[in-house]
Amino acid sequence: MLQSLLLAASLAFTASDADFAFSCASNFVASCTPRDAGTARGRTASYWLLDEIARQGANAKRDCFDALTPCGRRQMVNIYCRFETDPSAEWVVLVSHYDTKPGVACPGANDGASTSALLVALARVIVERGLPKGNLMLIWTDGEECMRSYSGSDGFWGSRRAAEILKRKGVKVRAAICLDMLGDRDLKVTVPANGDKTLARLACQAARKAGLGDGFVELVRDEVKDDHMAFAAAGWKAIDLIDFIYGSKPFLNDYWHTSEDTIDKISAESLHKSGRLVAEMLNMLL
Numbered sequence: 001m002l003q004s005l006l007l008a009a010s011l012a013f014t015a016s017d018a019d020f021a022f023s024c025a026s027n028f029v030a031s032c033t034p035r036d037a038g039t040a041r042g043r044t045a046s047y048w049l050l051d052e053i054a055r056q057g058a059n060a061k062r063d064c065f066d067a068l069t070p071c072g073r074r075q076m077v078n079i080y081c082r083f084e085t086d087p088s089a090e091w092v093v094l095v096s097h098y099d100t101k102p103g104v105a106c107p108g109a110n111d112g113a114s115t116s117a118l119l120v121a122l123a124r125v126i127v128e129r130g131l132p133k134g135n136l137m138l139i140w141t142d143g144e145e146c147m148r149s150y151s152g153s154d155g156f157w158g159s160r161r162a163a164e165i166l167k168r169k170g171v172k173v174r175a176a177i178c179l180d181m182l183g184d185r186d187l188k189v190t191v192p193a194n195g196d197k198t199l200a201r202l203a204c205q206a207a208r209k210a211g212l213g214d215g216f217v218e219l220v221r222d223e224v225k226d227d228h229m230a231f232a233a234a235g236w237k238a239i240d241l242i243d244f245i246y247g248s249k250p251f252l253n254d255y256w257h258t259s260e261d262t263i264d265k266i267s268a269e270s271l272h273k274s275g276r277l278v279a280e281m282l283n284m285l286l
Contacts, residue, residue: 011279012276013122025116032045035100035108036099036101036145045098049120063079067157070154076142081123082136083123085131085135089134089135090134090174092174093176096115097180099112099142107259109261110265111180112144114182114271115181122275143158144158145257156227160230162231167235176232176238182270183270183271185266187243187270187274189207190218190244191239194229196232196238203217
């Protein structure tokens with residue numbers, strides 16, 4: 001669903017916006033844990049997000065779809081929120097999954113909730129202050145997490161569904177940016193190697209322009225399987241912004257996909273930095 005917009009000179013993501021994002025993530029985790037894809041709790045989470053987006057004055061819609069999984073056919077739900085200022089312009093797409101790892105009672109405070117709340121906060125910013133120009137689409141995907149092992153038939157159901165729909169409708173996508181695990185108190189934003197190199201360089205430039213420093217975004221040689229892959233496969237420039245070091249010690253990752261992924265592991269300060277980065281990337285792309 002599209003909405004009428006004010007035009008802003010540029011996007012800015014403030015400390016107050018980050019406080020709101022943190023509060024949103026906290027409430028989401030408290031209200032919707034777990035939220036495994038294809039379950040009643042997952043569908044409840046989709047309604048929670050839809051209501052929260054509406055409370056910020058933005059219009060959004062649910063897309064319910066059936067996914068064939070290793071555990072049988074499951075109904076999943078994506079959520080879309082569109083802001084359009086120029087019908088002839090290309091779209092920038094921001095993506096965050098909101099589901100949790102199946103079967104492990106994972107709150108998903110960082111892995112899912114942090115960036116899903118960041119998108120809600122960005123919708124709030126745009127409603128209140130406008131969009132500089134161009135067209136922006138926010139997508140909350142379901143079914144990013146695999147049920148057994150990531151493969152062409154396990155995991156990433158929501159992003160594959162979203163990319164398929166946009167491709168079928170002939171939507172012109174300038175860039176797709178996946179946001180994942182960007183609320184970690186000990187934040188280290190990386191760009192995996194299996195992303196568009198132009199967008200990777202733009203992320204580094206945006207970090208400098210936002211005053212976050214030269215080393216805030218690190219380009220790494222590792223490849224990461226994430227929701228950006230479906231958009232790249234559709235032929236669009238796509239990138240993953242992710243902090244994949246998440247644990248009690250460096251590289252241990254003992255919070256990831258466990259019951260330890262709790263709200264105390266994320267911070268408004270990290271969400272502020274992530275929000276500033278994303279806002280500056282949008283200023284450069286729109």
